[in-house]
Amino acid sequence: MLNKHITLKHLYIKEKQCIGLQFNSDKVLQALIKELPNPKWSKEFNMAYIINTKSNLNLIFEKFRGVAWVNCNYFFQDRKLNNNNDTIDVTWFRNRAKKEKFRPCPEEFLQKLELKKYSNSTVKNYVHSFEGFINYYKDRELFSLNENDIRHYLQKLIKEKKSNSYINMAINAIKFYYEMVLGMPNRFYAIERPRKEAKLPKVLSKEEIVSIINHTNNIKHKCIVSLLYSSGLRRNELLNLKLNDVDSKRMVIRVEQAKGNKDRYTVLNKSVLVDLRTYFKLYKPKTYLFENPISKNRYSSSSVLQIVVKAAKNAGIKERVTPHMLRHSFATHLLENGTDIRYIQLLLGHNSTKTTEIYTHVATNSFTEIKDLLS
Incomplete structure (x- = not known):
């Protein structure tokens, strides 16, 4: 087994693409590097x-x-394509009215987003973030920008009090251009990211969930809200459900190509199945479980949000309720009922129980065991 190793990294020095050679001090490696064509040492990157x-x-x-x-x-990139069922549409960005003195997103950036099959929401966020960056340096060639230029731009965002998630999105969009479009993986590996904000998920009580379901307008809306909660589905997972994904014999729902391009099964509630059968007889969907009544394409994401928000408002809940809050509530209520966290992890489609453990911080059963100090 070889005990010496060298790490290759993309560098951009004096407007030229270079191969960085990072290694621990070793006379043999140093001698071999000297035999390479015109090797040099970078003090900035601390490597040959x-x-x-x-x-x-x-x-x-x-x-x-x-x-x-x-x-x-760090040199070669081999990422799987995102094979979700969304129809990627970047024509809106191409057909926008041209603003004076505005630097639009490069065409090759849009093409790569299409080829990689990124979701429409990711496309929108990446284009918006990257255009903010390139218009900050609208008089500079993109190829010439370096780590310090990016840091100056990030400092600007911090001064504007942009959130950590906004700044991370900007970094992702910038790295996407240089790494995926220009083919220089991890070129900006030294860029610092803001700390991830440790926010607890917002959870509703079971009584609030039931009230929201009871205040939906019709059986279709009732099924949508019920499935989001009782099966712990993400909004996009719900919209991608097809008729044959509902297995009434095994009482499970198959979720295909969810986040991370993973398939999984989640639970199907008996009362929800009864409502789904009533819904099917009335609406007669053809392909997707929930379809646009006119186009027969899958139901829109914004429509699902409006259904949840309106039902929660009608139920008298003051805070704004989102579809993802129903998923958070599903996981928390299972945990409070004593369901093993590994089982909840599988139902939610998390890679690790570490992600699922966030719900232990909001589950009330862990607090009820604490003795009342004032009693």
Whole structure:
């Protein structure tokens, strides 16, 4: 087994693409690097580098074969396509009215978003974020911008009191252009990200959930709200459900290509199944479980939000209720009823129980065991 290793990284030095060679001090590796074409040392990045060409890259592998392991995790990118069922539409961005002195998002940026099949919401956020960045440097060539330029832009966002999530989205959009569009993975690996805000999920009581369901306008709306809660579905997962995803014999719902391109099963409530059968007889959906009555395409995301918000308002709930709050409530109520957290993890489609453990901070059963100090 090789005990020496070199990590390849993308660098951009003096307006040239370079291959960074990061390694621990070693005389053998240093000697071999000196044999590469015109190697130089970067004080800024604290590593050796050579010009990025196909022949130079091949030469690196030949030079260190059998001597050191070449780590390419930061150099090559191999991400799976997002195979969700959304119809990606970026024509709106192409057909916008041209603003004077405004630098629009590059066409190749839009094309890559289409090819990678990113969701429409992600496309919208990435384009908006990246256009904010490129218009801050509208007189500069994008290829020439470096880490310090990005830091200056992020400092501007901080001064404008943008949220951590907004700043992280800006970083993601910028990295997407340089890494995915220009083919320079992890070029800006040194950019610092703001700390993730540790916010607890907002949860409704069971009584509030029942009241919201009872204040829906019709059986279709009732089924939508009931499924969001009783099956712990994300809004997009609900909208992507097809008729054959509801398995009444096994009392489960199949969720295909959910977040992270993963399939899973979640529970189907008996009372919800009864309502779904009534709904099916009245509305007769063809493909998707919930369809637009005119176009017969899948139901819109905004319509689901309006249904939940309106039903909650009619139920007398003062705070604004979102579809995702119903999913949070589903997980919390299961935990309060003693359901194993690993089972809840599977139902929600989380990669790790660490993500699911957030609900232990809002479940009330952990607080009821604490003795009342004033009694």
